[in-house]
Amino acid sequence: xxxxxxxxxxxxxxxxxxxxxxxxxxxxxxxxxxxxxxxxxxxxxxxxxxxxxxxxxxxxxxxxxxxxxxxxxxxxxxxxxxxxxxxxxxxxxxxxxxxxxxxxxxxxxxxxxxxxxxxxxxxxxxxxxxxxxxxxxxxxxxxxxxxxxxxxxxxxxxxxxxxxxxxxxxxxxxxxxxxxxxxxxxxxxxxxxxxxxxxxxxxxxxxxxxxxxxxxxxxxxxxxxxxxxxxxxxxxxxxxxxxxxxxxxxxxxxxxxxxxxxxxxxxxxxxxxxxxxxxxxxxxxxxxxxxxxxxxxxxxxxxxxxxxxxxxxxxxxxxxxxxxxxxxxxxxxxxxxxxxxxxxxxxxxxxxxxxxxxxxxxxxxxxxxxxxxxxxxxxxxxxxxxxxxxxxxxxxxxxxxxxxxxxxxxxxxxxxxxxxxxxxxxxxxxxxxxxxxxxxxxxxxxxxxxxxxxxxxxxxxxxxxxxxxxxxxxxxxxxxx
Amino acid sequence: xxxxxxxxxxxxxxxxxxxxxxxxxxxxxxxxxxxxxxxxxxxxxxxxxxxxxxxxxxxxxxxxxxxxxxxxxxxxxxxxxxxxxxxxxxxxxxxxxxxxxxxxxxxxxxxxxxxxxxxxxxxxxxxxxxxxxxxxxxxxxxxxxxxxxxxxxxxxxxxxxxxxxxxxxxxxxxxxxxxxxxxxxxxxxxxxxxxxxxxxxxxxxxxxxxxxxxxxxxxxxxxxxxxxxxxxxxxxxxxxxxxxxxxxxxxxxxxxxxxxxxxxxxxxxxxxxxxxxxxxxxxxxxxxxxxxxxxxxxxxxxxxxxxxxxxxxxxxxxxxxxxxxxxxxxxxxxxxxxxxxxxxxxxxxxxxxxxxxxxxxxxxxxxxxxxxxxxxxxxxxxxxxxxxxxxxxxxxxxxxxxxxxxxxxxxxxxxxxxxxxxxxxxxxxxxxxxxxxxxxxxxxxxxxxxxxxxxxxxxxxxxxxxxxxxxxxxxxxxxxx
Numbered sequence: 001x002x003x004x005x006x007x008x009x010x011x012x013x014x015x016x017x018x019x020x021x022x023x024x025x026x027x028x029x030x031x032x033x034x035x036x037x038x039x040x041x042x043x044x045x046x047x048x049x050x051x052x053x054x055x056x057x058x059x060x061x062x063x064x065x066x067x068x069x070x071x072x073x074x075x076x077x078x079x080x081x082x083x084x085x086x087x088x089x090x091x092x093x094x095x096x097x098x099x100x101x102x103x104x105x106x107x108x109x110x111x112x113x114x115x116x117x118x119x120x121x122x123x124x125x126x127x128x129x130x131x132x133x134x135x136x137x138x139x140x141x142x143x144x145x146x147x148x149x150x151x152x153x154x155x156x157x158x159x160x161x162x163x164x165x166x167x168x169x170x171x172x173x174x175x176x177x178x179x180x181x182x183x184x185x186x187x188x189x190x191x192x193x194x195x196x197x198x199x200x201x202x203x204x205x206x207x208x209x210x211x212x213x214x215x216x217x218x219x220x221x222x223x224x225x226x227x228x229x230x231x232x233x234x235x236x237x238x239x240x241x242x243x244x245x246x247x248x249x250x251x252x253x254x255x256x257x258x259x260x261x262x263x264x265x266x267x268x269x270x271x272x273x274x275x276x277x278x279x280x281x282x283x284x285x286x287x288x289x290x291x292x293x294x295x296x297x298x299x300x301x302x303x304x305x306x307x308x309x310x311x312x313x314x315x316x317x318x319x320x321x322x323x324x325x326x327x328x329x330x331x332x333x334x335x336x337x338x339x340x341x342x343x344x345x346x347x348x349x350x351x352x353x354x355x356x357x358x359x360x361x362x363x364x365x366x367x368x369x370x371x372x373x374x375x376x377x378x379x380x381x382x383x384x385x386x387x388x389x390x391x392x393x394x395x396x397x398x399x400x401x402x403x404x405x406x407x408x409x410x411x412x413x414x415x416x417x418x419x420x421x422x423x424x425x426x427x428x429x430x431x432x433x434x435x436x437x438x439x440x441x442x443x444x445x446x447x448x449x450x451x452x453x454x455x456x457x458x459x460x461x462x463x464x465x466x467x468x469x470x471x472x473x474x475x476x477x478x479x480x481x
Numbered sequence: 482x483x484x485x486x487x488x489x490x491x492x493x494x495x496x497x498x499x500x501x502x503x504x505x506x507x508x509x510x511x512x513x514x515x516x517x518x519x520x521x522x523x524x525x526x527x528x529x530x531x532x533x534x535x536x537x538x539x540x541x542x543x544x545x546x547x548x549x550x551x552x553x554x555x556x557x558x559x560x561x562x563x564x565x566x567x568x569x570x571x572x573x574x575x576x577x578x579x580x581x582x583x584x585x586x587x588x589x590x591x592x593x594x595x596x597x598x599x600x601x602x603x604x605x606x607x608x609x610x611x612x613x614x615x616x617x618x619x620x621x622x623x624x625x626x627x628x629x630x631x632x633x634x635x636x637x638x639x640x641x642x643x644x645x646x647x648x649x650x651x652x653x654x655x656x657x658x659x660x661x662x663x664x665x666x667x668x669x670x671x672x673x674x675x676x677x678x679x680x681x682x683x684x685x686x687x688x689x690x691x692x693x694x695x696x697x698x699x700x701x702x703x704x705x706x707x708x709x710x711x712x713x714x715x716x717x718x719x720x721x722x723x724x725x726x727x728x729x730x731x732x733x734x735x736x737x738x739x740x741x742x743x744x745x746x747x748x749x750x751x752x753x754x755x756x757x758x759x760x761x762x763x764x765x766x767x768x769x770x771x772x773x774x775x776x777x778x779x780x781x782x783x784x785x786x787x788x789x790x791x792x793x794x795x796x797x798x799x800x801x802x803x804x805x806x807x808x809x810x811x812x813x814x815x816x817x818x819x820x821x822x823x824x825x826x827x828x829x830x831x832x833x834x835x836x837x838x839x840x841x842x843x844x845x846x847x848x849x850x851x852x853x854x855x856x857x858x859x860x861x862x863x864x865x866x867x868x869x870x871x872x873x874x875x876x877x878x879x880x881x882x883x884x885x886x887x888x889x890x891x892x893x894x895x896x897x898x899x900x901x902x903x904x905x906x907x908x909x910x911x912x913x914x915x916x917x918x919x920x921x922x923x924x925x926x927x928x929x930x931x932x933x934x935x936x937x938x939x940x941x942x943x944x945x946x947x948x949x950x951x952x953x954x955x956x957x958x959x960x961x962x
Contacts, residue, residue, distance in 0.1 A: 024923045439576075
């Protein structure tokens with residue numbers, strides 16, 4: 001018999017006769033009440049077993065984690081906590097789960113233990129919720145851009161270009177490391193590698209994305225990117241998903257407008273489509289904060305925090321203004337910052353970003369117009385700046401609790417300026433011939449940004465470790481599963 | 482002044498005063514008529530220049546590929562071919578394009594030349610259309626699954642598991658190949674690699690996807706996968722995007738229903754949302770076929786072929802039936818097949834699949850219940866088969882002109898049967914401990930399939946080389962851009 005999803009059963013507006021549900025047992029109380037979940041929703045359906053007329057052999061196999069099918073009438077529940085329940089007339093064990101051995105016991109597990117069981121943690125309430133929210137956010141990303149006529153572009157994962165310098169790269173090879181082919185000079189002969197050259201995993205699809213924006217107008221990427229950096233932090237992954245829109249004819253103001261509108265859209269989409277999951281995660285967070293001292297608890301609940309982002313414009317602050325604020329700030333004067341701000345040109349550290357967002361402005365902040373020499377080569381040099389104080393049309397969006405969630409810029413569209421900058425920092429023009437072609441033929445103002453998808457999921461779910469918002473995290477010394 | 486997308490201007494239902502359009506010049510006729518494109522649609526807008534009142538310096542910079550901005554009234558066109566045109570009052574050159582040097586001349590280029598200029602080919606009509614159709618198809622994939630409550634899962638790209646055996650894998654490392662660390666036995670010391678072990682690029686997210694399906698019920702992946710196979714064919718890429726749904730409680734029949742419904746949905750979505758692009762590609766195909774002998778031309782136009790797939794059920798044929806048909810077929814009897822079919826158990830080659838689809842059934846075909854020993858270890862063994870004729874609940878969907886577009890199966894849910902099979906073919910149980918856990922704890926019938934996204938795009942666009950339907954193809958000896 002065809003089964004009905006638990007989400008649909010729980011949404012029913014009237015009783016139904018003879019329905020079947022399939023799922024996994026969460027709990028079994030008093031030999032009578034099964035809480036059954038099938039992943040379609042965070043909510044379980046209560047299945048009431050006629051234990052007097054069910055064999056003891058079957059009943060003892062109804063254990064946490066077992067897969068079962070139940071058939072019966074959907075009736076109004078006499079108990080509290082649910083509107084409907086299933087009065088079970090048929091109970092079938094599909095797959096047993098040895099109660100002694102099943103790692104996901106109905107009790108609180110540490111997040112670290114759950115990470116080691118990433119293949120099973122998704123059977124818990126919290127990780128089921130996180131993964132559903134992640135999925136809905138991913139769809140919101142696509143829907144936002146497609147509704148506006150952006151073209152989704154799959155930029156390459158394996159790349160021969162390693163000029164961007166966004167970070168350390170992983171090498172990709174099909175050569176046997178035990179017996180690497182060598183050329184006459186005794187060097188590794190990359191001509192014999194699969195692609196006939198040295199190749200890496202991409203750190204960003206931006207440069208390829210720009211070539212498409214200069215043809216299709218508005219494009220976005222959404223794919224995996226990689227950093228071979230030995231950072232064991234709660235904010236970094238070696239493999240993460242990034243969203244990179246790029247728009248022809250947009251300047252930096254348009255770019256800021258787009259980023260702000262985009263983030264507000266996807267957060268609203270999650271609020272509109274995942275309220276049960278978000279409420280559960282809000283409760284989880286409240287519970288967790290109870291163990292913290294009062295002054296370290298959040299001022300806002302998760303849903304309040306998300307609503308706040310929708311209802312308030314992001315504060316736009318130039319780098320120069322930010323430096324003035326930081327110089328005059330109490331932690332700077334009292335030497336509480338690890339890196340004291342003494343002059344214009346300093347690179348901002350996470351402690352400074354957090355001060356601006358969490359203490360000073362208390363809202364999302366867009367910092368823009370950074371010093372040229374702390375930003376990437378492809379960013380548009382501002383006109384009419386003082387010598388020694390050159391700035392570029394860069395922007396970073398900083399979020400409370402997350403730090404940098406977006407980095408973007410208006411791109412340097414002038415061929416000569418771009419080439420000079422590349423020369424200055426030693427980037428090979430020949431390697432990026434195709435990138436330079438966009439400035440050779442029909443160049444135009446254009447802008448874009450990158451948003452780390454997992455940081456967005458962190459923000460929306462209220463989780464605090466990035467390893468908990470991606471199915472199978474990749475970090476130093478960890479590529480299990 | 483804010484500009485309007487050309488797609489929106491062409492959709493107007495009345496004239497407008499003082500609009501601005503920005504884009505790239507496709508052609509410039511008679512010093513008067515600019516065909517302008519901004520990538521929002523395959524259609525150009527005609528911009529009529531008042532050449533008597535425009536400086537000659539500006540006019541000569543209106544060359545193919547130049548980026549320009551035009552302002553003027555949107556009026557009804559006197560010429561044929563377009564309803565509206567812009568009467569230009571202001572013409573600005575944003576970025577020049579040297580007519581002598583711009584590689585994308587307004588003439589026919591070979592596909593091979595265009596592949597070498599993958600960063601510019603998207604500025605042609607054909608590749609603009611292909612990339613827009615690709616994007617819309619990708620969105621249709623997400624929309625189909627999300628509307629049905631599937632959860633999108635990003636399975637890992639870098640993987641420590643290499644047991645699946647779907648093909649040759651690329652190795653990922655952060656160790657310097659010039660000075661690989663060695664252990665005391667002189668072997669490469671993978672403990673010192675980034676992940677502390679030997680890692681590869683994924684060939685499939687299926688196994689990880691199964692662990693999520695056994696918690697969330699219905700999931701799908703859509704991400705890049707890799708094969709380090711030296712196949713220089715028009716159907717293979719080293720890096721390609723794959724869609725892999727996996728559904729708990731689905732058997733093979735449900736799996737076939739899902740695959741067929743899914744393909745029909747996305748094809749219909751493309752027909753509903755990309756008709757201008759598809760009509761252009763249909764015309765391109767007709768033009769191309771004119772150079773072929775009559776008997777090699779398609780019986781159906783592109784749109785007829787797409788509509789045919791919507792209107793006709795896929796023919797479901799067991800492997801055993803297919804072998805009987807092939808044994809009795811004319812090419813087999815006349816020894817025209819390279820691999821003659823003599824007995825049950827033979828692996829089907831592309832020539833046999835094409836015969837079944839293109840000559841015998843003349844429609845998409847789902848082959849199912851293949852011999853166990855030519856299929857993967859995780860496929861569900863059929864009950865009650867004759868000894869020596871064991872089959873598994875596998876299915877392949879074959880498409881005219883494309884060959885295999887989907888491969889899937891019901892999965893072996895029985896722990897003992899699965900372990901025995903793994904032992905038989907030498908897969909290490911310990912390496913797949915987490916996969917086996919899904920059968921240890923609450924196992925259940927489940928099924929899924931993989932669809933190569935580029936093969937779908939090939940089918941829908943009518944292109945014949947897979948390198949032409951992905952932005953920057955990765956193939957042996959080629960990782961440019």
